Amino acid sequence: MLKVLIADDEPPILQLLETNLGLEGYETRTAGNGREALEVIKEFHPDVVLLDVMMPVMDGWDVLRYVTQAQLDVRVILVTAKVHEDDRLMGWELGCDDYITKPFDLDELLGRIADVATSDFDTAAARRSAALRELSALGR
Amino acid sequence: MADRKDLAEAPEQPGPGTRASRRRSVDRTRIAQQAGLSSRKKLSLTHVERRRTQLWTVSLFVVTAITVAIAVLALGGDLLPNELQLENLSSWIILVLIGGLALAFLIYVLDKERNLRALSRMLIEEREKIARLEEMDRLKSDFVATVSHELKTPLTAIIGAAKTVGTRGDRMNEEQHARFMEMIERQGTRLLRLVEDVLDTSRIESGGSHLRREMVDLRELAENIAEDLAQTDLGTDRVITVIFDPDHPTAWGDPTALQQIFGNLMENALKYSDKGSKVTVTVQETATEAILEVTDEGHGISPEQIVTIFDRFRQADSASSRGSGGFGLGLYIVKNLVATHRGDVEVESELGRGTTFRVRLPKRAEDGREG
Numbered sequence: 001m002l003k004v005l006i007a008d009d010e011p012p013i014l015q016l017l018e019t020n021l022g023l024e025g026y027e028t029r030t031a032g033n034g035r036e037a038l039e040v041i042k043e044f045h046p047d048v049v050l051l052d053v054m055m056p057v058m059d060g061w062d063v064l065r066y067v068t069q070a071q072l073d074v075r076v077i078l079v080t081a082k083v084h085e086d087d088r089l090m091g092w093e094l095g096c097d098d099y100i101t102k103p104f105d106l107d108e109l110l111g112r113i114a115d116v117a118t119s120d121f122d123t124a125a126a127r128r129s130a131a132l133r134e135l136s137a138l139g140r
Numbered sequence: 141m142a143d144r145k146d147l148a149e150a151p152e153q154p155g156p157g158t159r160a161s162r163r164r165s166v167d168r169t170r171i172a173q174q175a176g177l178s179s180r181k182k183l184s185l186t187h188v189e190r191r192r193t194q195l196w197t198v199s200l201f202v203v204t205a206i207t208v209a210i211a212v213l214a215l216g217g218d219l220l221p222n223e224l225q226l227e228n229l230s231s232w233i234i235l236v237l238i239g240g241l242a243l244a245f246l247i248y249v250l251d252k253e254r255n256l257r258a259l260s261r262m263l264i265e266e267r268e269k270i271a272r273l274e275e276m277d278r279l280k281s282d283f284v285a286t287v288s289h290e291l292k293t294p295l296t297a298i299i300g301a302a303k304t305v306g307t308r309g310d311r312m313n314e315e316q317h318a319r320f321m322e323m324i325e326r327q328g329t330r331l332l333r334l335v336e337d338v339l340d341t342s343r344i345e346s347g348g349s350h351l352r353r354e355m356v357d358l359r360e361l362a363e364n365i366a367e368d369l370a371q372t373d374l375g376t377d378r379v380i381t382v383i384f385d386p387d388h389p390t391a392w393g394d395p396t397a398l399q400q401i402f403g404n405l406m407e408n409a410l411k412y413s414d415k416g417s418k419v420t421v422t423v424q425e426t427a428t429e430a431i432l433e434v435t436d437e438g439h440g441i442s443p444e445q446i447v448t449i450f451d452r453f454r455q456a457d458s459a460s461s462r463g464s465g466g467f468g469l470g471l472y473i474v475k476n477l478v479a480t481h482r483g484d485v486e487v488e489s490e491l492g493r494g495t496t497f498r499v500r501l502p503k504r505a506e507d508g509r510e511g
Contacts (some may be wrong), residue, residue, distance in 0.1 A: 012297035103296035
């Protein structure tokens, strides 16, 4: 059973994702801020983290930075209302595995979780560099 | 600049013109005021330019006049001067010319100096205006970003919940079903409140709020709000106590506006305090005013933040308020509504200890008569 951590400071979003992932057969945990998310990552060892960016105490950027630097074996999907190119760029540069904007389509989100969870290191790296290439092409 | 007002208006004086032209001139003045920099700046520069030319003309004219006058005086009335007179005359004229030139030069220097000062003052004012406009512009784009972000959360929840019930409803148990339906309703209400806040703000800014004045029972008002809030996410694990003195304090004002004032302050108190803490609302009526106090045991507001807390689009801490959402318009709306009731609102706070908001709504002469 794949394990997913959902980190968001909005209770309705947590409830929404937790219920749907549960119905799809994932084992879930939730966190209301970045620091909580890191604690849960360390003891729950999730396969995938759905990570909001704007959270109190510690934001999603810092969580992602920590995960990348500590080389934790976990895939991170940023799920955020931030749509700006600079934010996307930041996310991919910090090493996220996917970037999904709110409001999201539930089925698409579930599909991407499955993709990310099952892809190996090379596929993830390829996806990241493709996203970065696309964004830098937009910037020019 | 004393003649500042003239600068903007003088070149467009319509004179005893028709109503249309007068209206146009008013329009243009207003546009000039709104647009601020460009048009007025142009007007002022032309004005300075024109004054300089005038001064030059006047000083040259004065020098010529003095020269001619002295020449006439020196001639002593004789139209044809003799040789001695001519010699005298030429030295007089040279003296007067030198004096006149010196005078003209002096006037020129003083004038230039004054213009320079006026210009630099204008430049500073324009720079300040640009800085103010840039700040406003920045706040507005921040506002748009905040608005779209804040709208997205309830929208995500509503769309997602509806979709879940629609596509996975058969796999959901009764409790999950009920929770999702409730989520749709609550997030819809939240969306509505956010939209209303934005509308209230734009109404305040266009100055178009018409207030009713009637006797409002503040006890009923505060108790209803406390009841409503107790049923929200925020209210479930925080306690609101409402204290009255006398039993039914009243105020003259607009019921909707008073409800917003009370509601925003009470909701804020809950929003910025931790679970399990207490919010105390005190409503008093004295001979001269009605006083509302809302005290929380929350995070408090730092002295730096307290200065701008009533400004539009400000939030004490964007992160700490996230959970319950909001545009940072609540206190701005409160301040403006209290002001339209000729009252005032003040805040005392200590970081980590809590915050008290105090609203005073004065009674006016006619209120006493009617009440």
